[in-house]
Amino acid sequence: MAKKNVLIIGAGGVAQVVAHKVAQQAAEFGDLHIANRTQSKADAIIDSLRLKGHDMPFISHQLDAMDSEAVEELLRKLNIGIVINVGSAFINMTVLDGCIAAGSAYIDTAIHEDPAKVCETPPWYANYEWKRRDDAAEAGVTAILGAGFDPGVVNAYARLAEDEYFDKIDEIDIVDINAGSHGRWFATNFDPEINFREFTGTVYSWQGGEWKSNKMFEVGREWDLPVVGKRKAYLSGHDEVHSLSARYKDADVRFWMGFGDHYINVFTVLQNLGLLSEQPVKTAEGQEVVPLKVVKAVLPDPASLAPDYEGKTCIGDLVKGTRDGKPGEVFIYNVADHKDAFNEVGSQGISYTAGVPPVAAAVLIARGVWDVKKMVNVEDLPARPFLELLGDLGLPTRVIDATGDHPI
């Protein structure tokens, strides 16, 4: 069987990591392609691959990924087997439609968003991606949704707890702590537009078998985690809550994001002034402007943070459940290092943790292990092959359970 050709869509910080990891795993794949609205950004990634000594043919393309027919056409022309979509969150549906039409497998790392809406009715996946479940199954197209770190690896952590620890799961608390420092006065770790959109709407959590609503920064809790120590994290809205709550209906599913006081202060000022709005305002001169896009324009490019980024991230799932009627808990986690990430692939740790997992997913599709010919979220797939491969690719999983703190 011929090896599958891969197309990466997008050319930001995460795409940079994906490209480097695909290049490292080139033996698993056929031809390697990267497409972006601005082709020169794709070329810059290819240049960075050359600098690391990769010399396989990696070809760039210009693509308007909001045009599903253009996507389909490119996929057919290049005979693409696997698409790794790490472009803007606004292009998921058109890329997905292109994949279903062309018969290419689809992987993304974040949920679809409508640029004009913030925080829609839960579960979010039901508003967009899951509406294509039947189409994907009919076409026999593998579509793996949310296969970054969070969502993605943390979904697999929950599945690992299900497979190896508990016969009933009661609580899944996902905790994301970035204890690194970029040295700037303020910056977001990924696209500011997406970063802030995560926090401007209602915070949905799944508790007691129903959706609960809170405001951002309303519910905070101190966590004491491996390596990064005591850190304050806040109940936040996040993609994975909207799929894990479907598989683990009887469990409470919550997402906690760590924030320092400085971040919260800047966010609060921008939010209260209305500068995080995705709705256009009109200046005194009559120009229509979306405030959030201006905030994005003045903030540092997240990709530019990488060279100076220091410190570590810790992201994990605290899962509580019972086995044979006996209650227990397990913390499954990864620690990543910003400097190590930069030295390996020229990106900071946040991009690294988001960009490595979809490549692992692509390898598993290429090998047939995860080539399920339908649409799934990561927790719907066996977790161990994914987590073991991630260990090989630079994101090892550790567990704190009754026996102590050890690798899986």
Added chain:
Amino acid sequence: MAKKNVLIIGAGGVAQVVAHKVAQQAAEFGDLHIANRTQSKADAIIDSLRLKGHDMPFISHQLDAMDSEAVEELLRKLNIGIVINVGSAFINMTVLDGCIAAGSAYIDTAIHEDPAKVCETPPWYANYEWKRRDDAAEAGVTAILGAGFDPGVVNAYARLAEDEYFDKIDEIDIVDINAGSHGRWFATNFDPEINFREFTGTVYSWQGGEWKSNKMFEVGREWDLPVVGKRKAYLSGHDEVHSLSARYKDADVRFWMGFGDHYINVFTVLQNLGLLSEQPVKTAEGQEVVPLKVVKAVLPDPASLAPDYEGKTCIGDLVKGTRDGKPGEVFIYNVADHKDAFNEVGSQGISYTAGVPPVAAAVLIARGVWDVKKMVNVEDLPARPFLELLGDLGLPTRVIDATGDHPI
């Protein structure tokens, strides 16, 4: 002699006060006109006059005040004797040129600014207005610069200290405290664009016979003032320092603006992120936008604050000097009340204190007392007639001197 026709240029919160005060003093003037880029805003002010029972003919006009020929043409057509310019700070020079060409007296309340520049070389007046001194004198046109409260009344306070207290002035510290509350999460008291531009550049003060540079919020000092009590104020850049330093070359001249911690925090966040920049940035979509104009667009319209504004302002000059070799000091000040201002003219106290003084100046020109046929700053004119008239118009002056705290 026929009474002079008056034209108000601008239709913001200060223009509202000017129009009401001109209407109250209608017997001093001929025809009353108001011109603005958006004529409907001028009409709204005229409507508010009618609501207060003023029924003199007050006529609105559309005017592009950045076009000096259009200004001249309107002045000639309406036979305007006195222009009160309370429009944007960007139109001073074109309005001034129009006045010199048409032979109309000119009054403004703030220094000219170039929209593309922040905080130019001191003294600021020398960059724009003072370059027209010879032209004004040749044309015999009275031009009174900076005749609001600060600059304006505070310049007259310094002159009063010169005329009635000291034969040598050593220090002039102007202190502006707004102890009122508008009840909003954040708002600026006048045009946010002008408000923030005041604080983003270098803070110039005149000390030891030369210009000193500081950053905003670098030098703070607690003041204990009548009515408003103990308040922290910061060394700030302000117009009047740039004219008083010319008349009082041997004195230190400083301007102190009161700020609460909340204002400073919001300002600091916006400033550090680059959102107060007057230089355009480009969004990811390629739109060119001036961040400061977007900040202005999302903030409350200062005029909208008036109905809920409560509390008082205290603005004054602490002047130190010697008379017959004996050192002394005097604090000359006004206290204004936001609610009183709203009840009288439908504006908050900041607009009131800025809008009443140019009307007093216009009355003094109309009466011939200040019709000096050349360009001057307020401290170049006798202070007592101005301050006494201001008392009649709602802004009484008090003095704390060796004999206690009393009206002038």
